Amino acid sequence: MELSSLLVPSAVRVVGQFTSKKRLFQELGEIAQSAWGIAADPAVDGLQERETLGPTGVGHGIALPHARIEDLDSIAGIFIRLEKPLDYDSVDRQPVDLVFCLLAPKDSGVDHLKALALVSRTMRDQSVVSKLRSNTDPAKLHAILIEARSTQEA
Template sequence: MELSKLLMPGAVRVLSQVTSKKRLFQELGEVAAQAYALNASVAIDGLQERESLGPTGVGHGIALPHARLEDLDRIVGVFLRLEKPLDYDSVDRQPVDLVFALFAPKDSGVDHLKALALVSRTMRDAGVCTKLRSNTDPAKLHAILTETRAPQAA
């Protein structure tokens, strides 16, 4: 599994200001709808439902919201870089500025977990995060995220 298979160039955005987690999820749903023809409100509801189980802010300014959706035939991703960090209830209580959301089919099982692990490994790479934070061009952000890296243990 490769990030280039999960993340289309059109699903990468830079947002100047997001005022709440709810608004962030709306943005993620809208980008997913535009890039992958998902139903935006179903995507938003899925993210909110998952978030109600516990925050997906993993620390160091990174959030990995995700949802399993009906009527989805493959796992897809959306990446947002926030110019103004957002309070997200992260594990380290730090605001979030890098958000990688995953949407997976309801029955994706282990593939969903593999995709989440891949995204998590990528976003744990300090060099990748530094590059992401120093770029505002969505095409460059996509290239940074999808460049092939040597596999590492989860």
């Protein structure tokens, strides 16, 4: 599994700010619909439902919201870089400025976990995170993410 199969350029955005986690999830739903053709409401509902189990803010300003939803054929990724960090109830209580969302089919089983592990490893790489935080062009952000895993796997 490679990030290039999980993340398309149109699913990478830079956003000024959000007023709440709920508003962030609504934006993720809208991007899922425009970039992947996934119905926004089930995506938003799935993300909110998953978040009730425990925060997906993993620390160091990074959040990895994810959900399994009906009527999805493959795993879809969305990346948002926030210009103004959002209070996200992260494990380290730090606000979040990098969000990598994964939406997976209900029955994706181990593939969902593999995708989550891949994204998590990528977002733990300090050089990748530094590059993401120093760029505001969505095309460059997409390239950084795609190249990061390819370089590490080589």
